[in-house]
Amino acid sequence: MALILFLIIMALILIAAAIFAVMQKDLLFAVLATGIISVVLSVFFYVLQAPDVAITEAAIGIALTTIIFIITIRNTSRNEDEYTENHINKFDK
Amino acid sequence: MKRYIIFLFIAVLGWTLAQTFRAIPFGADRRGNLDQPDRVAAFYLKESPETLQTANSITAIVVNFRGFDTLGEVTVLFLAATGLASILYRKEEDDETEERITLISSSLVRTGAKILFPLILLLGIYVFIHGHLTPGGGFQGGAIIATGFLLMLITYKRFDTNHNLMVWLESLAGLAFVATGLYGLFTYGSFLQNTHSVGTLNDLISGGLIPLIYIFIGIKVGTELTNILDILLKIKPGKQS
Amino acid sequence: MVISPVHYIVAPLLAAFAIPLLSKIYKDAARVVPGIVLFYNVIISFVLMKQVLKQGMINEVIAGWQPPWGINLVLTPFTGFLAAMISVMGFIIWLYGFRFKRTLKGGVVKYYEILQMMMIAGSIGVIITGDLFNMFVFIEIVGITAYSLTAFYRDRNGAEAGFKYLLLGSLASTFLLLAILLIYTQTGTLNMAQIAERMPEVSSGIKITALVFFLIALGIEAEMFPLNGWAPDAYEQAPSPTSATFAAVVSIAGVYALVRILFTLFDVAGVHQYLIVMGFVTMLVAEIAAVSQKNLKRMLAYSSIGQVGLVLIAFGVGSPLAVFGALFLMLNHAVIKSLLFMTGSYFIYNSGEKRLEGLNGMHKRLPYVSALFSLAAFAIIGFPPFSGFWSKFYILIAASDQKMIFLIIGILLVTIIELVYYLRSVGRIYFAKEEMQDIAHKPSVNALIAMSFLALFIIIIGIYPDIITGYINQAAAALLDKTHYVQQILGSK
Amino acid sequence: MNEFNELFIKYKDLITLAVYGTAIMLIIIGLYAVLLKKHLVKIVIGLSIIDAGVHLLFVAVGYIQTGTAPIFSPGYENAADKMVDPVPQALVLTAIVIGFAVTALALSLVIRLYKHHHTANIEQIKSLKW
Secondary structure, eight states, X not given: OXXXXXXXXXXXXXXXXXXXXXXXXXXXXXXXXHHHHHHHHHHHHHHTTXXXXXXXXXXXXXXXXXXXXXXXXHHSOSBTXXXXXXXXXXXXX | OHHHHHHHHHHHHHHHHHHHHHTSOTTOOOSXXXXXXXXXXXXXXXXXXXXXXXXXXXXXXIIIITHHHHHHHHHHHHHHHHHHHHHHOOHHHHOOOOOOXXXXXXXXXXHHHHHHHHHHHHHHHHHHHTTTTSSOOHHHHHHHHHHHHHHHHHHOTTOOOOHHHHHHHHHHHHHHHHHHHHHHHHHHSSTTOOXXXXXXXXXXXXXXXXXXXXXXXXXXXXXXXXXXXXXHHXXXXXXXX | OOOOTTHHHHHHHHXXXXXXXXXXXXXXXXXXXXXXXXXXXXHHHHHHHHHXXXXXXXXXXXXXXXXXXXXXXXXXXXXHHHHHHHHHHHHHHHHHHTTGGGGSOTTHHHHHHHHHHHHHHHHHHHHHBOBHHHHHHHHHHHHHHHHHHHTOSOSHHHHHHHHHHHHHHHHHHHHHHHHHHHHHHHHSXXXXXXXXXXXXXXXXXXXXXXXXXXXHHHHHHTTOTTSOTHHHHHHHHSOHHHHHHIIIIIHHHHHHHHHHIIIIIOOOTTHHHHHHHHHHHHHHHHHHHHHTOOBHHHHHHHHHHHHHHHHHHHHHHOSHHHHHHHHHHHHHHXXXXXXXXXXXXXXXXXXXXXXXXXXXXXXXXXXXXXXXXXXXXXXXXXXXXXXXXXXXXXXXXXXXXXXXXXXHHHHHHXXXXXXXXXXXXXXXXXXSOOOOOOOOOOOOHHHHHHHHHHHHHHHHHHHOTHHHHHHHHHHXXXXXXXXXXXXXXXXXX | OHHHHHHHHHTHHHHHIIIIIHHHHHHHHHHHHHHHOOBHXXXXXXXXXXXXXXHHHHHHHHOOTTOBOSBOOXXXXXXXXXXXXXXXXXXXXXXXXXXXXXXXXXXXXXXHHHHHHSOOBHHHHOOSOO
């Protein structure tokens, strides 16, 4: 029973994290939510008897994907709604 | 207006997927007949321990049965690194000092990273050497190695990945993968074909060429991923062109 | 050493992995090695073509596992023809672009060359593979290289076009994966011949869903309306040799994947009508858009989409003659449209103007290139005695055999539209006044050779179509004979 | 694992819903982000969520009731009849790596676009016709 409950809670966490990742305005938290998706997903894979996929998802999904997203956010903007006040692109067209 | 069309599209897609997957029962046996395989799943489960003597049947599929896919996949990663370099980082053009951003710089973390780094590398190497026996393999090991390098890259500003060595390792691993395939082509008449002496199941030296190829894949994937991270970390924030 | 289809993939791969090393030893390796490899591909495609026509089919097994268990590479007269065509075009585009790379600085050449070569190799892979998932992997190879090359010029529009292409491309690969998954659960195999054999057992609901997913995914790759939003931007922003490659290689591979999956895998009625309708809409919308374009490369891109629409129509008509016409048109499209892109890029290079105004009075500055451009323009509209005439002619005959009057009227109407905008451009070259400038950039010798070769091909095929029709006939027959395909692959168990 | 098997049979519908439903929901949520969000990074996040859903769907389809991982480790040499379908798992391995490659490329394009436009908002970027 505990296992079933565990599975369902994980499913709910996955969906909640996905919705959070899409709705959250602060992109850093959105990216961390995708990291959580990867964590839960790799546990899911493990439960579904796919240890190889679980390890791959853990190594690539959690660590590498998250870090490249964070690098991107560092190089761009962190806030989703941020409209730039810098209208350079209108002049040097 | 466009918004509602998209909502409609998403709803229709979701409904279609739900309906379709109701016709594909979860947990049902779709492998086919295991003794006389009529579906590829059954065939792979039968041949992987018998003919290939490879304990991890996923490794057998990834490296041997569908090894050509894997060659293509390694190429995809290689091309992504190449494309990334062409889009973001051009040494000759930008004349940038090769200075990386560091994300963390507490001395505790640095010491920790220094200790963890060789351990992570060892773990990665262990994972791809045992790819044919236990879960894991070239991709997983490669990704773990890249994680180790990542740790060093983001904590030490002056940590050098020795670009030359990386280029050599990456190229040679890729060439070795293709060369192993060509060995099969010239010896047995089929690209990537495994040798006939495959050892016994669950030995460290078993599966013929499978562990060897997986090691090449591990090195290649590890260096490629490190390469991608290295390029991304070298972007100067705020530099405008 | 026995030549086999796997060389098509292995030679470029070896080169791609080796170029970073070789360019440390020999500085120009990145520029020379791809040419050698692509030329090698041309040679083996002629050797293999000869062999295929003798034997009927080459079925090469990878890793020693006979199909349906392992991955196989299939050369039928159909796939062999397309692979040979792509190899030749790939080499010619390399030859054309040889000088182009001079303008690039140092290490960037390496990236460009690797991506360009692998885009061609990936397209050949899409065509010769006999395995569904393997096809997905090759489509991804083509995709990744195409996104990177679209964004190769690091200006703002390049990155945007690349991002747009990448977005649609990844949606395409998602749908492709879902379709492959559905097919796999129902047939338990990934080999296309065996899927074709087992398709009748699949329940119709899942079959239709998988078909729709395939149509969405490959519709994006094959530039079918309304999923072709990426194409004009990508064609416009990419470096010129790459634009030519998009027209001559990538779009052909996309159409091939669509046709292979619809014709061989599925036995659903109504697919032909769907192809005709969608092809027609694609053609009409694209050609109308082409008229209103102010940018030369965009105009050519829309014209390219229009041609793909016509190819889809011809495949939709489905009779042997129509398929023959479709293949002939694919060949013509590859040759003529790449010639148009090649010449067009010299106009842009000379005038520094991407818009159509840049063409004004070009015949004074570039008489030879202007002549080639006009020749290609006339050929693509379908004037006799150029090769473009024959393909359109055969498609019209096939349509009239099937009593599809509206289709004939439609195609003729579209031809008039084509006439308008191509003649307009040619008119600009010869009759419009230009503000005089000094002669700046004469085409280099290698580009001239490449372009002249294509022009020669257009004229020779136009006068003696019989040289090539024999091959195309066999290719068309091979595509339509599904049972033979299945038996040949699965029979060799 | 035995306990799980009994429960599995008992609550089959619930588990099916939990697995398939989650996968399909992930695809839908990701698609929503890709098609309707304006920020480039959000769009790429959407792509990776779609990928996650598709991967989950693959593994779920390969799962077999009471199955074990398809690894013939000592003691399981003859247990092939209990093993889950290895093919979708092998395909997912490929798909994950390809997905990572595409994500990395997408993000590099985002960075480049930001450098040109000083914004990552798609509405402010459209200089080409969409």
